[in-house]
Amino acid sequence: MSEDISRPDETRAPRALITDIFQAGVAAADPAAAVKSALAGQAFERPVIIAVGKAARTMAAAAMEHVTADTVVVVTNYENAEALEGAEVRAAAHPVPDANGARAALRVEEVLSHATDDVLALISGGGSALLPAPVAGVSLEEKAEVNKLLLASGADIVTMNLVRQQLSRLKGGGLLRAAAPATVTTLVLSDVVTDDTRAIASGPTVSPIGSRADAAQVLKDYDIWDRVAPSVRAHLERPEPDLGPLPESPLTIVGSNARSVEAMAEAARERAAGAALYVHPTPVEGDVSEAAEVILEIARAQGGKGLFLFGGETTVKIKGDGLGGRNQELALRVAMLAQVRGIEEFAFLSGGTDGRDGPTDAAGGLVDHSTLARMREMGVEPEESLSRNDSHHALDAAGDLLRIGATGTNVADLQVLWLP
Missing domain, CATH: 3.40.1480.10 (MOFRL domain)
Structure with a gap:
């Protein structure tokens, strides 16, 4: 134009x-204004708030003005981590995950395991690295090495997150499954130019981009397969379990x-x-x-x-x-x-x-x-x-x-x- x-x-x-x-x-990407606008007219009964990403603290603060939350966990990068009254703020590394991110993921899983009614998920860019949650058999260091190799490969964000999802408990709908039977409502601040919600923070409340076989093929296409840990290759070569369909979850993109x-x-x-x-x-x-x-x-x-x-x-x-x-x-x-x-x-x-x-x-x-x-x-x-x-x-x-x-x-x- x-x-x-x-x-x-x-x-x-x-x-x-x-x-x-x-x-x-x-x-124009102010997360607070976006969250307040999205929540106008909505009602929640003491929800659990899980905010993940670089905008997590700001999004959580805005949501807490609108609802009285039961528990609020914020996971963001070190630069944006500031105390927030009434919330538990955890800082982690970006773009390569660290031990603080892994501990934050465990805390999120613990909180979700006790959720029974409403969960409000506030998702923004950076969540892929900030909430690593490596699958069983793969260490944080091994997962971080995959991340480094992908970052250096020239792969785009959708391709990278296809792989990350298959090595995480919380990505590719994992957070949604961890919250069941609670109802999860998701607000997303999109850092992916196509607004593909499966790729934003690796899609914790939506279906995955691809399969384990697809992730393995990406690593091969980018000449990474032989450089990742044997545990990573073994996981991606195992048959995928049938977890059934994802629970229903309303989702709104609030900024892009x-x-x-x-x-x-x-x-x-x-x-x-x-x-x-x-x-x-x-x-x-x-x-x-x-x-x-x-x-x-x-x-x-x-x-x-x-x-x-x-x-x-x-x-x-x-x-x-x-x-x-x-x-x-x-x-x-x-x-x-x-x-x-x-x-x-x-x-x-x-x-x-x-x-x-x-x-x-x-x-x-x-x-x-x-x-x-x-x-x-x-x-x-x-x-x-x-x-x-x-x-x-x-x-x-x-x-x-x-x-x-x-x-x-x-x-x-x-x-x-x-x-x-």
Whole structure:
């Protein structure tokens, strides 16, 4: 979708402008407002609240304003873990699970085993790692190693979570079965660009994406099968038990990447420069090198000037020992490709709505036509950095890391490109 918007404010720096637009997208994914809206008009009789994911604490706090809960367990990442009166808040690691996550999973199972009436499940992105619950015979360390291998393989989130589900007691409907006979109502803040609820936090209250055989095939397709523990291979080769159909469970998506992209468009119409505004109608996915090509090609095809807005979730195949994340690497690749194409002036931002990109303290990168020169002035060669997947240190040298802190939400990634 492309459109004309008001004349630009030429005094406004492009970097500040596109940061404001990105922040509008993040604000639109406010979990508290989403939960309050979803619960309006609903009644629960002292439910058990289980909140899991990067937005878990915020979602739980909002729900507790609406209902009087019997027990509230919140499992979130360390950056978002703050005390919440009336709730038990547990912190765990993301993106690779740790022992605190495993202990939190045991606690969730214990609480659900005593639930008899209503359970309110508040699910947000990051839940896959935060609530590991490895199946019998597979250790937490072995499951974590599978996670690391999948993260480095370039597999998309749906493919990754297909495997994770088959190695977990709580994923792929496991939480729903653990809560039976209680009735589970699920509110989901989606970090999966297709809004496939089976993939969001690995679908704890919905059916699995695939079977054990499907998971085994994924590991083989990505050349991981021979690198995982024998216990993992043995589990995936066993016949699947017949557990019967999943219990009925109402589910509502309360926030998504698409909604945040539209909020960015609204902000652009109000604040921004412009000759032209283009909102890409489909998610940007796939390897970051391909995504950089797609973004600049779309801009060229749409006239090569104005604001271009995107949402999605890319992947990175890790080949080096550097530090970074998909948003930082995408930003660096766009800067390099823009130079190759002779684009003399631009600004580009790619950021994770959760405020954290990969195992770093940055949400992503904010680059422009001077980025590469500033890097080289600091003795950093961007080509060499990319060859080692070291976008973090390269962008840091240029002063082009996007740092916004933990946001308490997560609806995947957002991108903004400005061309004068």
